[in-house]
Amino acid sequence: MDVVIVSVLSGMSYGVVLFLVAAGLSFVLGLMGIVNVAHGALVMTGAYAGIHVAKATGSLILGGLAGALLAGLVGFLLERAFLRNLYKFQLEQILVTFGFIYILANIHLWVYGSWPLDAFVPSVLNGSVVIGRFSFSVFRLLIMGIGAVLCPVLWWIQDRTRIGAVIRAGMDDPDMLAVMGINLRPVNIAVFFAAASLAGFAGVIGAFPLGGVTLGLGQDMIFLAIAVVVVGGVGSIQGAFAGALTMGVFSSVAGTYLPAAAIFVPYFLMVAILIFRPQGLLGRSEA
Amino acid sequence: MEVMEVRNIAKNFGGLSVLQDVSFDLRAGEKAALIGPNGAGKTTFLNILSGLLRPSSGSMHFLGHDLTKLTPNGRVALGLSRSFQISSLFPGLSVFENMLMALFGLQKRRYQMFRSFTGYEENNARARELLKGADLWLAKDTPVSDLAHGEKRRLEIALSLSSRPKMLLLDEPNAGLDAAETSGLIKMIEELPRETTTLVVAHDVHFIYRLCNRVLVLYYGSIIADGSCEEIQADETVRSIYLGRRTKDARIG
Amino acid sequence: MGLTKATKGRLFRLAPSTVLIVLLATAPAWADISIISLLTKIIIFGVLAMSLDMVFGYLGLWSFCHAALFSVAAYVDAILIQHFGVSFWLAAPVSILAAAAAAALFAWIGLRMSGIYFLLITLALGQLVFSVAFVWRAFTGGSQGLSSISYPNIGIEFSPVSFYYFTFVIVLVCAVILHLLMKSPFGYSLRGIRENETRMIAIGFNTWMHKFIAFTISGAFAGVAGVLYVHYNGIIIPSTGDMASSGLITIMVIIGGAGSLWGGMIGGAIIYILSYFVSLFTPERWPLILGACFVAAVMFFRGGVYPQLLRWWRLASGAKSALRESREG
Numbered sequence: 110m111d112v113v114i115v116s117v118l119s120g121m122s123y124g125v126v127l128f129l130v131a132a133g134l135s136f137v138l139g140l141m142g143i144v145n146v147a148h149g150a151l152v153m154t155g156a157y158a159g160i161h162v163a164k165a166t167g168s169l170i171l172g173g174l175a176g177a178l179l180a181g182l183v184g185f186l187l188e189r190a191f192l193r194n195l196y197k198f199q200l201e202q203i204l205v206t207f208g209f210i211y212i213l214a215n216i217h218l219w220v221y222g223s224w225p226l227d228a229f230v231p232s233v234l235n236g237s238v239v240i241g242r243f244s245f246s247v248f249r250l251l252i253m254g255i256g257a258v259l260c261p262v263l264w265w266i267q268d269r270t271r272i273g274a275v276i277r278a279g280m281d282d283p284d285m286l287a288v289m290g291i292n293l294r295p296v297n298i299a300v301f302f303a304a305a306s307l308a309g310f311a312g313v314i315g316a317f318p319l320g321g322v323t324l325g326l327g328q329d330m331i332f333l334a335i336a337v338v339v340v341g342g343v344g345s346i347q348g349a350f351a352g353a354l355t356m357g358v359f360s361s362v363a364g365t366y367l368p369a370a371a372i373f374v375p376y377f378l379m380v381a382i383l384i385f386r387p388q389g390l391l392g393r394s395e396a
Numbered sequence: 397m398e399v400m401e402v403r404n405i406a407k408n409f410g411g412l413s414v415l416q417d418v419s420f421d422l423r424a425g426e427k428a429a430l431i432g433p434n435g436a437g438k439t440t441f442l443n444i445l446s447g448l449l450r451p452s453s454g455s456m457h458f459l460g461h462d463l464t465k466l467t468p469n470g471r472v473a474l475g476l477s478r479s480f481q482i483s484s485l486f487p488g489l490s491v492f493e494n495m496l497m498a499l500f501g502l503q504k505r506r507y508q509m510f511r512s513f514t515g516y517e518e519n520n521a522r523a524r525e526l527l528k529g530a531d532l533w534l535a536k537d538t539p540v541s542d543l544a545h546g547e548k549r550r551l552e553i554a555l556s557l558s559s560r561p562k563m564l565l566l567d568e569p570n571a572g573l574d575a576a577e578t579s580g581l582i583k584m585i586e587e588l589p590r591e592t593t594t595l596v597v598a599h600d601v602h603f604i605y606r607l608c609n610r611v612l613v614l615y616y617g618s619i620i621a622d623g624s625c626e627e628i629q630a631d632e633t634v635r636s637i638y639l640g641r642r643t644k645d646a647r648i649g
Numbered sequence: 650m651g652l653t654k655a656t657k658g659r660l661f662r663l664a665p666s667t668v669l670i671v672l673l674a675t676a677p678a679w680a681d682i683s684i685i686s687l688l689t690k691i692i693i694f695g696v697l698a699m700s701l702d703m704v705f706g707y708l709g710l711w712s713f714c715h716a717a718l719f720s721v722a723a724y725v726d727a728i729l730i731q732h733f734g735v736s737f738w739l740a741a742p743v744s745i746l747a748a749a750a751a752a753a754l755f756a757w758i759g760l761r762m763s764g765i766y767f768l769l770i771t772l773a774l775g776q777l778v779f780s781v782a783f784v785w786r787a788f789t790g791g792s793q794g795l796s797s798i799s800y801p802n803i804g805i806e807f808s809p810v811s812f813y814y815f816t817f818v819i820v821l822v823c824a825v826i827l828h829l830l831m832k833s834p835f836g837y838s839l840r841g842i843r844e845n846e847t848r849m850i851a852i853g854f855n856t857w858m859h860k861f862i863a864f865t866i867s868g869a870f871a872g873v874a875g876v877l878y879v880h881y882n883g884i885i886i887p888s889t890g891d892m893a894s895s896g897l898i899t900i901m902v903i904i905g906g907a908g909s910l911w912g913g914m915i916g917g918a919i920i921y922i923l924s925y926f927v928s929l930f931t932p933e934r935w936p937l938i939l940g941a942c943f944v945a946a947v948m949f950f951r952g953g954v955y956p957q958l959l960r961w962w963r964l965a966s967g968a969k970s971a972l973r974e975s976r977e978g
Contacts, residue, residue: 204899209943211936211940218933328893372780372783383762
C-alpha cells in the first residue's frame with residue numbers, strides 16, 4: 110500500500126510537469142486551432158537554456174525565467190513566420206512543426222553537444238523530507254506545489270478575468286468577437302507566447318522528474334502532451350490538469366508493478382478516450 | 397399501404413426545438429410540396445427523412461420499413477433518394493463520371509477493383525440516357541467545377557433520379573434558377589414514372605402548382621396545414637403567415 | 650505517321666512513366682553499386698509511399714501509422730525466418746497478411762472519427778507498434794532490433810544487382826495493381842469519398858466499408874514494402890516504425906504529389922537522393938535538412954512535383970487540355 114502511495118505521489122509530480130506542457134498546447138489548439146507538434150521541442154529549448162543559466166548563476170528561478178523567455182521567443186517566431194500562413198490547414202501545421210522538431214533538435218546538437226543534460230537541483234531543494242512514514246523528495250514536493258498554485262491561478266484567469274473570457278469566446282466564435290470590435294490577433298499571439306514560455310519553464314523544472322534532458326525530449330514530450338490533451342479535453346485548464354494527472358499517476362503506478370507497462374499507458378488512455386469519450390474527460394462537447 | 401408514414405417527429409438541438417411534432421402520410425404517386433417560412437425546419441426535416449440527422453423522437457416508416465435505425469445509404473437502397481439545396485457534386489470529376497458514380501452507388505460492382513470505371517457498357521448507356529434527359533450530354537467531359545449554376549442544378553437532380561427511386565426528396569431544386577432553367581427542371585421531374593412519390597421543398601408558387609397536388613405547411617416545427625394547392629392558397633392561417641397579418645385563431649392542421 | 654490525336658495523346662501521357670521504367674530497368678548498365686543500392690531503397694519506399702497515397706491522396710484519410718504497418722511486416726518476416734526457420738515463401742505472405750490485419754484493426758478503431766482525430770488515433774496506434782517492438786525483447790530484439798537478415802532464401806544466390814531486379818519486378822507488379830485499382834469503380838469511389846462523402850452516402854455507398862477495405866489493402870502494400878525492406882537492409886529496428894518515419898512518408902507523398910501514385914515514389918527519390926548527398930558532405934546536419942524539407946514541402950511544394958512535371962511535359966508537347974489530363978495522374 111505504501112508503495113502505491115509513493116508511486117501515486119511521484120506520478121502527481123510528473124503529472125504537474127505534463128500539465129505545464131499540455132496546458133499551453135491545449136489552449137493554442139482550442140483557441141487558434143493550431144496543432145503545434147514542435148511544442149515538445151520548445152520544452153527542450155527552455156530546458157537546455159534554462160538549466161545552463163541556472164548552473165551558471167546558481168539560481169533555479171533565473172534559469173526558469175531564462176528557459177521560459179527563450180522558448181517563448183522561439184515559439185513566437187515560429188508562429189509569426191510560418192504558422193500564421195497555415196491558418197486552418199491542420200495537416201500542414203503538423204508537418205511543418207514536425208520539421209521544426211528535427212531542426213530544433215539538430216540546432217541544439219550543434220550548440221550544446223550530444224551529452225544528456227542533468228537537471229539543475231539547487232542545494233536547498235536537494236534531499237528528501239520525511240512526512241509520517243514516507244520519505245519524499247523535496248524537489249518533487251516543490252513541483253507539486255507549483256502545480257497546486259499555478260493551476261488555480263490559470264483557472265482563475267480562464268474563468269474570472271476579462272482576458273480569459275475573451276480567450277474562451279474566441280474558441281467558440283471568433284467572428285462574433287470581431288463583430289464586437291475585439292481584436293483577437295494580439296490575444297492569439299499572446300496565448301501562443303504564454304504557452305511556449307510555460308513549456309520552456311516546464312522543461313527547466315521538469316528535468317528532475319524526467320531524469321535529465323536529452324535531444325529526443327522534443328519527440329517524447331509532444332506525444333505525451335498530445336495524449337494529455339486528448340484525454341483531458343481541448344481548450345481548458347481543468348481538462349489539461351485532469352488529463353495530465355491521470356496520465357502521470359497511471360504511468361507511475363503501472364510502472365511500479367510492471368516497468369515495461371508504463372510506456373503503454375498513454376496509448377491505451379488515448380485510444381480508450383477517443384473511442385468512448387472523444388471530447389476528453391473534461392472537454393467541451395461539440396454542439 | 398402508405399409509402400411514407402411520419403409520426404411525431406421532433407428534433408432539438410441543445411435547447412433549441414426545431415421540429416416539434418411532424419406527422420403525415422404520403423401515398424404512392426403523390427406529389428407533395430413542403431412549404432414554410434425560412435428557418436421553419438424544412439431542410440432539417442429532409443435531413444432526418446434521408447438519414448443524415450437523427451430525430452430526437454418520433455418514427456418514420458418507408459414502404460413498411462422502420463427508418464429509425466437505418467443508415468442513409470440503406471434508405472437509398474430501399475428507394476428513398478434526395479437532392480440537396482446546395483448542389484452536392486464531385487467537383488474534380490467530369491459530368492459523365494459524376495453520373496456514373498451515382499449509378500454505381502447501389503450496384504455490387506462498386507467494389508470491383510480490376511475493371512475500368514468507364515468499362516461497363518450498361519452503366520455508360522444509362523448515364524448517356526440520363527444526361528441527355530438533363531440536357532447535359534454535350535458537357536459530359538466538363539469538370540463539374542466548370543459548370544454554370546443551372547447546369548449544376550440539373551446534374552444535381554439527375555444524380556438523385558438515377559437510382560430509379562420510389563420516393564424522391566427534392567430540397568429547393570430550382571434555387572437560383574431563372575424561368576427558362578426552371579422549365580427545364582420541371583420537364584425532368586415531370587418525366588418521372590407516375591408511381592414515384594415526391595416531396596419537394598420549394599418557395600415558388602407556380603413551381604408548386606405545376607408539380608404538386610398536395611401542400612404541407614411547416615410552421616415553427618409542426619405541420620399546420622395540409623391539403624390541395626387550392627385549399628392551402630385559401631387557408632387563412634397560411635396567408636397570415638406569409639403576408640404577416642395577425643390572425644386570431646391559429647388552427648393547427 | 651498516321652497516328653490519331655487520341656493515340657498521340659495517350660503516347661504522350663504514357664511517355665514519362667515509360668521512360669522512368671526503362672531507366673530503372675536498365676540501371677545496372679549505367680549505375681554503380683552504391684547507386685543500385687540507393688535505387689533499391691527508393692523503389693521499396695516508393696511502394697510504401699504509394700500505399701499511403703492510396704488512403705491519403707485518393708481517399709483523403711490522414712494516416713500517421715503507415716511506417717508502423719511497414720515495420721509490422723518487416724518484423725514478422727524477420728522473426729519467422731530467424732526465430733522459427735520458416736521459409737521465405739511462407740514468411741513473406743504471412744507478413745503481408747499481418748500488416749493488412751494490423752491495418753484492418755487500426756481502421757476499425759480509427760474510422761469512428763475523421764480528420765485530425767483519425768490522425769491522432771493512427772499516430773497513437775503507430776507509436777504503440779513502436780513501443781511493442783521496443784519492449785518485447787524476446788522476439789523483437791528490443792532497441793537493438795533484429796539483424797543479420799540475409800537475402801530471401803529462394804534458391805537464388807542473390808547479389809545487390811540481382812536483388813535489385815527481384816525488387817524491381819515486385820515493385821512494378823505492385824504499381825500496376827495499384828494503378829488498375831485506382832482506375833476501377835472501387836478506386837473512383839475513394840476519390841468520390843474524398844470529394845464529397847455526404848453525396849456518396851446519399852447515392853447509396855457504404856463509405857465506412859470502402860474506407861475500411863481501402864485501408865486494409867493499403868496495409869497489405871505497406872507490408873510488401875516491409876518485407877522487401879528487411880531483406881534489403883538486413884536489419885530492422887523499432888524506430889523504423891515510429892511517428893517520425895510515418896511523418897516522413899507523408900512528406901514524400903506531399904512533395905511528390907498526393908493523389909498521383911507515382912508522386913510518392915518521386916517524393917521518396919528526392920528525399921533519399923538528397924540524404925545520399927548530404928551524407929557525403931555533412932551527415933551531422935541531415936536532421937536539420939530533413940526538417941527543412943518538411944517545412945519546404947508544405948510551404949512551397951504543396952501541389953507536388955509530379956503533377957507539375959506532368960504539366961510542363963504536356964505544355965511542352967503542346968497537347969490540348971493539359972491541365973485537365975494531369976488531374977487524372
